[in-house]
Amino acid sequence: MRTRATVLHADADSFFAAVEQRDKPSLRGRPVLVGGTGPRGVVSTASYEARRAGARSAMSMSRARRLSPAAAVLFPRFEAYSAYSRVIMAELGTLSELVEPLSIDEAFVDLEAGPFADDPAGAATEVRARIRERTGLAVSIGIGRTKLVAKLASDAGKPDGLLVVEPADEDGFLLPLPVRAVPGIGPATAAALERLDVRTVADLRRQPLDILTMTVGESSGVNLFRLARGIDPRPVAPSGERKSVGAERTFAQDIFGTDLIAAAVDRVTDEALRRLTAHGGGARTVVAKVRFADFTTLTRSVTLPQPSAEPAELRAAAHQAARAAGISDSVRLLGVSFHNLSAHAQLTLPWDSEETVPVAVDEPADGPAMLGLLTEQNARPGLDIEHESLGRGWVVHVRGRQATVRFESVDTPPARSQVLDLDADPLLLVPPLPRTLDG
Known part of the structure; x- marks a missing residue:
């Protein structure tokens, strides 16, 4: 592992909500909730004003609205967020040729691969200022010797902060943190660790390897044993081609019946196909995701003999995958995604010019509105x-x-x-x- 703090993690603060406040002056300083606006909508992002009232991402929109009744509730505008993201990523790219985007609003940067390895804090200060000048947005940055420390440092620096954790200070920074702060520890793992009286990273470090592997499994146990000691050899690796594209939809009311579900699969597949077309190329594997009324979730896949960009073939595979899920109960959510993407895909030209008419679904689609x-x-x-x-x-x-x-x-x-x-x-x-x- 490297000997100095040169891994940078940048994370735009409350990104979707911040873009909305930037583009809509009357919302600046006001609570904002971005996400699904229907009765079963989920919060994608809550502004810091809304968070102070208890709202947060992944919460049901109905609950968030009760907690923050004065909040403006907005439908996501991904085209706007993507435009801001491109500027942020371009500025991070001035620091190093090794930039690893994790999502639309966060990325790792390896400063050793650029001219700023000797002054990480100065580079971070300057890039934060340039991003704010160009976008009006705040980006929190953490810098450490590893991805783990850099990520935790940016979290600790929020909102609108910069925190550098030098190697000599790692234990003082890591050990007091709650164990849930460690990336990859979700509610189930945290509950299992709680039974061992593990609540902080210091508690986690005291656990023998065999106890951890017996508690959370071989792979997870070894990983937690290493992370508790700050051992994280993962390099900053610029991402390659996108691995999948897709769409999913949560219905305002559960749907039931073969015809209605088939029509819903068509609508979701239409949106997934639009995104595949925008990405370019085709796909070999089609995955259907079905969530039933009792929140049981199943995924089933169909793999084609070769990558295809033919809508009819991909649509048929989506229906086949959905049927393989054994839909026999009311459905709350449907998703269709395309995997094993390829720039070279088979496209069958139609023999005639007849167009298929999309089947309408009674519920309004919780997707981007057409212009x-x-x-x-x-x-x-x-x-x-x-x-x-x-x-x-x-x-x-x-x-x-x-x-x-x-x-x-x-x-x-x-x-x-x-x-x-x-x-x-x-x-x-x-x-x-x-x-x-x-x-």
Whole structure:
């Protein structure tokens, strides 16, 4: 392992919510919840204002709204988040050629592979300032000798912080931490460790290897034994090709019946196919995910003889995988994903020009709205709209033909809500403004 703290972990603070506050001036300083807006929606991100009221990511949206009743609840705008992410990753790329994105809003950087190995703190300070200047967003950074320490340091530095843990200070930093802070320790593992009276990393370090392997299994036990001692030899490895693309949908009400479930599989597959097309190439393995009303979750897969980009073939495989899950009860969630992606895939040209008509599902899809005229059916709170004379803004809510909107953007003053009659004042759903990245 390396002898100095040159692994950097960067994590944008409350990323989705922060982008929304950046693009919507009237929400700055206010609690914001981003996620599913239906009755079974889940919080993707809660702003720090909402977190102070007890809301958090992965919580049901209904509970988060009860905890933070003043919060603005917004539908995710992934196009906007991706644009901000590209700027953040580009700035991190100025530090080193070895950047390993973990998700849309966090990454590891190996400073040994760049010109800043002798001054990690200075490099981190400068890149945080440049990211804030270009995006208006706060990024917390942790630096350590290993990925483990760097990740824990960035968590400890939140929000909007920078923490460098030198090798000599690792034990003083690691040992007092709660064991749940260690990446990979979830509720089940934490409960098993609790039975050993293990609550902190110091408690974990005192456990013999054989006790850990008997408690959580061979692989996990060895891993925890190493992590408790700060041993983490994983290199910073720039990610290669994306491993899968897909889509899933939680229904407002459980669905039941062969025809309705088949129609729902079609709708989810349509969205997964759109994402596969955007990615390019084809896939060899199709996976269906089914969650039943009792929260039991099953996944089944179908592997084709060779990679395919043919929609009909991939759709048939999705239905086959869903049927293999043995759907005989009410379904709460359906997902379809494509794996074993390949840039070289078989595409069968159609013999005629007939188009298949997609089967409609009664429940509104909890997915990205299509661009076009705003209606009650395609409206989602937070989506971007444009008026012929009033300019750009965003949707607050739509009821019938009455739309409540705010005409503001990243570089305007905060705006008050206005109610428009969509018959007299039609509004267009539009993509996010790319100039939100000008700083």
